[in-house]
Amino acid sequence: MNETVGPLDGKVALVTGGSRGIGAGIAKRLAADGATVALTYASSKDQAEQVAADIAAAGGTAFAIHADSTVEADVIGSVTETVSQFGRLDILVNNAGGGSFARIDEMPMADIDRTLAVNVRAVIVAIRESLKHMGEGSRIINIGSINAERVPFPGISIYAASKGAIAGLTKGLARELAPKGITINNVQPGPVNTDSNSADGPAAPLMLSAMALDRFGDASEIGAFVSFLAGPDGGFVTGASLNIDGGYTS
Numbered sequence: 001m002n003e004t005v006g007p008l009d010g011k012v013a014l015v016t017g018g019s020r021g022i023g024a025g026i027a028k029r030l031a032a033d034g035a036t037v038a039l040t041y042a043s044s045k046d047q048a049e050q051v052a053a054d055i056a057a058a059g060g061t062a063f064a065i066h067a068d069s070t071v072e073a074d075v076i077g078s079v080t081e082t083v084s085q086f087g088r089l090d091i092l093v094n095n096a097g098g099g100s101f102a103r104i105d106e107m108p109m110a111d112i113d114r115t116l117a118v119n120v121r122a123v124i125v126a127i128r129e130s131l132k133h134m135g136e137g138s139r140i141i142n143i144g145s146i147n148a149e150r151v152p153f154p155g156i157s158i159y160a161a162s163k164g165a166i167a168g169l170t171k172g173l174a175r176e177l178a179p180k181g182i183t184i185n186n187v188q189p190g191p192v193n194t195d196s197n198s199a200d201g202p203a204a205p206l207m208l209s210a211m212a213l214d215r216f217g218d219a220s221e222i223g224a225f226v227s228f229l230a231g232p233d234g235g236f237v238t239g240a241s242l243n244i245d246g247g248y249t250s
């Protein structure tokens with residue numbers, strides 16, 4: 001338990017894909033701001049447990065849940081396990097995601113289906129299940145991508161389509177959830193230094209050429225943005241797709 005009062009004290013958060021990268025940054029920031037955090041992983045058990053251990057070492061509370069986002073029962077199970085462990089659910093962050101990158105005629109249908117399953121279907125399943133437990137003041141935050149708004153290179157079309165779907169889903173649900181006192185937003189990062197998009201990788205110079213700032217973002221910066229939306233100061237923001245992109249869309 002944190003000794004100082006944080007903006008998220010008493011809240012319970014579920015962060016999907018919290019074992020690495022942006023999700024780990026979000027989980028750590030929500031916990032530092034006072035939330036109790038459940039985080040899911042697909043295959044990185046050790047890394048997920050290390051994130052939970054890091055949070056505990058910093059005075060917070062977290063636990064890791066195995067849940068493959070492509071498996072509906074796993075996604076539902078991660079929500080019910082969070083509620084049974086911590087008694088409530090106030091904040092859902094749909095972060096788990098990724099994709100295959102190739103031109104549409106070069107991408108196997110299995111890869112297309114998987115991208116849509118993780119980036120879109122799993123988000124819908126998690127939201128449907130979470131709403132059974134969420135009360136007034138709850139927050140849903142989706143991690144989309146700046147590629148929903150700008151696709152400056154070929155080979156990103158299916159990924160961009162999946163993240164565009166999240167932008168539309170977020171708008172539609174803002175209307176459905178407002179009467180329940182629940183907000184929903186879509187955070188659209190530009191290039192962020194993670195395993196799936198290394199600032200030292202071969203594609204980095206191309207991405208930097210599309211940006212105003214001459215650097216990749218850090219997962220902690222996305223975590224801070226998400227924590228604002230999750231907290232009391234973010235209460236008037238809903239249905240929005242918010243870019244945090246180093247000027248990728250400038």
Ligand SMILES: NC(=O)c1ccc[n+]([C@@H]2O[C@H](COP(=O)([O-])OP(=O)(O)OC[C@H]3O[C@@H](n4cnc5c(N)ncnc54)[C@H](OP(=O)(O)O)[C@@H]3O)[C@@H](O)[C@H]2O)c1
Nearest residue numbers: 017019020021022042043044068069096097191192194196
């Ligand atoms: N990095 C960027 O530049 C960037 C930019 C815009 C948007 N995004 C979005 O930000 C999110 C996180 O990206 P990242 O760069 O942090 O990726 P990452 O470093 O590759 O981490 C991906 C995370 O998602 C989890 N995950 C992947 N597939 C999963 C599945 N089927 N079931 C459950 N968990 C799964 C991974 O779990 P395991 O560790 O168990 O595999 C891991 O925790 C994604 O939605 C991505 O599209 C990233």
